[in-house]
Amino acid sequence: MKSKTTGVLSALLAVVTATGTSACAAGKTETAGSAGGCDTSKGTLVVGVIAPMSGKLSAIGLGIRNSVQLAVDQANAACAVKGYQLAMDAQDDEANPDKGAAAAQRFADDPNVVGVVGSYNSGVARAIQPKIAAAKLLLISPGNTDPVLSRGADFATAPKRQYGNYFRVVGTDDLQGPFNARYMVQKEGKKKLAIITDGKAVGESSATEFAKEAERLGAQIVIREKVNENDSDFSSVLTKVKTLNPEAIFVGSEYHVAGPLSKQARDLGLNVPVSGTDGLFDPQFIALGGKDGDVATSVGAPIDKLDSGKAFVDAYKKKGFSDGYGGFGAFAFDAANVIVASAGKVTASGGWNGGLEQRAELIKQVQEYRTDSGANGTIGFDQYGDSVNKMFTVYKVTSGAWKDVLSDQFEAK
Template sequence: MRFTQLKTVSLAVAAALALAACGNKEGGAADASGASAEAAGGNVVKLGFAAPLTGPQAHYGEEYKNGVTLAIEDANAEKPVIDGKPVSFELVAEDDQADPKTATQIAQKFVDAKVSGIIGHFNSGTSIPASKIYSDANLPQIAMATAPQFTQQGFKTTFRSMTSDTQQGSVMGKFVVEKLGAKRIVIVDDRTAYGQGLADEFEKSVKAAGGEVVKREFTTDKATDFAAILTSIKGANPDIIFYGGADAQSAPMAKQMKRLGIKAPLVSGEMTKTPTFLKLAGKEADGSIASLAGLPLEQMPKGPDYAQRYKARFNMDVATYSPYGYDATRAMIQAMKEANSTDPTKYLPVLAKINYSGVTSSSWAYDDKGDLKDGGITVYKVVNGEWTVMETVGGRAAAPAADASAPAASAAQ
């Protein structure tokens, strides 16, 4: 009996020690990087990350997270010292499921865990409600959100990783009218903050360029059957159909357009410019057009090197978002280094004035609202099942237009 009691006590002690070791990390699913600094008398600096990691948008979140992970690993490999102590950066990742309510819960969790900064959220619909919580806590947030509202709230803690929908929508509206020769335009959006915001900016630009929006339709970010909408659209005889939303909807929409005999090409934003869209839409993807912030990967200042290292680390090609997640993370870390502090209140003013030379831009810098100053847009078209560059507008370089002068009807071929 006594032996059994001693054995039980020993097991309890062992379990308590194990729990203490496991409980050393706060927040969500922390990546195993950088614990050595704490053991060496330094500090572990936790960076919160939130994006959809499950569900139909998980492919966006996982690739975004990969870029952030690679940035943290690169930063730790440099053995950084801040305020006289070695530091190690640790990623604390959470799945917000692209849901605004979940996002606000995660935001409060990050604040309570005293993370030093936030990379994310991914969606505008999650970034905007979470941003109020981060602002109240004076916690810097660099989000992938593109909705104009995100940086128009007056918060000093909000920054972007990509250009806003104002930039993308205005470029694409002008592009389809002036370069594709489209006059009769139909717009569909998914009613999310991202999709509707992009569509609204596109519509303004189309009208300013002299085009006519002959029909505007709405769907949801859960729909996959667009037969009723597309049948109605077909009767309007559009030159192009613009969709504001994600590839989980734009891909079946492209397929159904072709099957209904609609000759107008599908035009969309960066959430459509993905390998997933090509996979889901299959051969019906050909002729589709989409915009994406910045230069093509091969023309980015450090794009080729990043692509090679990303492939070696994750055994997959860069899709869309990871370079921007990488640069956002490195810019935040550089701000901490320049401020010589990981205290958000101390490095926040430095981040606002940062000038970082990264993968996507040689001059990653913000205006007074937190929007990126270097805001080029590249337009892509699917040709033979692959995204090909049509034209780059703005930014640090310009790619030649492949077939930008072609009329809208031929763009669907």
């Protein structure tokens, strides 16, 4: 029978623990404090987190970590997993595939870990997946967008699920890239486009999908160049791009590259909008040089346009975290609540021993999970483990802040 969990998240959202929880250090396991009178006699179960909590992407990773902590706190206050106390163990992968894989292996070897929220980076996920497949450790990503992770290298023509224990709560590049292109070409009227990527797989993938759709719509890709994600001076590439007079620049990277690149383009007299996908959608993009008129598409609807999203934001703020929830905190919150609700079902008839059979049952529960009241609206998974929520939003920098200008479900054409 298909599991219906529409009431679980709203129940969890309604209860926030009175005791504050400080942001945990990477590698430290934190419980929610008092279990509020719940029966925790069977012990502690762990929700793992793998995310970049230091380095250039820390604004995203810290928001992911804190949002999972919020979900764990709420679950404990609601006695969501009967007989157990929940704890979070957050591991900093530094956006490094080797470190992410090592953290995942440690979680896989720990029978008390019921599931992992992570990773953010698709490149890290590629290293993690084969490490934990045999252990059947549940992995739900709040940020991976590379379609290869779920449907394989031939995702467009011969999709095949890669790992049964892998899920994600965000849309993929083969949807978001074209969504971005449709906005830039059809709404902004940009017909001559430049592309700059950082060479990473996810940046290349999003740029390729953007280019295919832009050309289908009659636009021209006048140049495609690469920079290094660790570069700080983009003048040589931008000087080359400027000679071709593009009307916009699509950047296949994240805010730490795209923000400075936008500023340097303007300083060179190339005052055209920079556009990109969800890796740009963070306040840090603007802080690092993003200008009015720049565009980012991101997964889901604007968080403040959904009642469940507003509830998440309010609860997050009440916790007093020193870091914002960022562009992916709400997705991490949803992913954690999927793990909690599914673990509650598995443990209801006999507890948890962490064996392969129970982990397989947990995966089955996640596959059947469905709710329309997640912080980002609908949460559910298709036969590949991809999100069934195909909503995307266009944001534009307006008066020095991101403003949503268009939200819609993606439809292939």
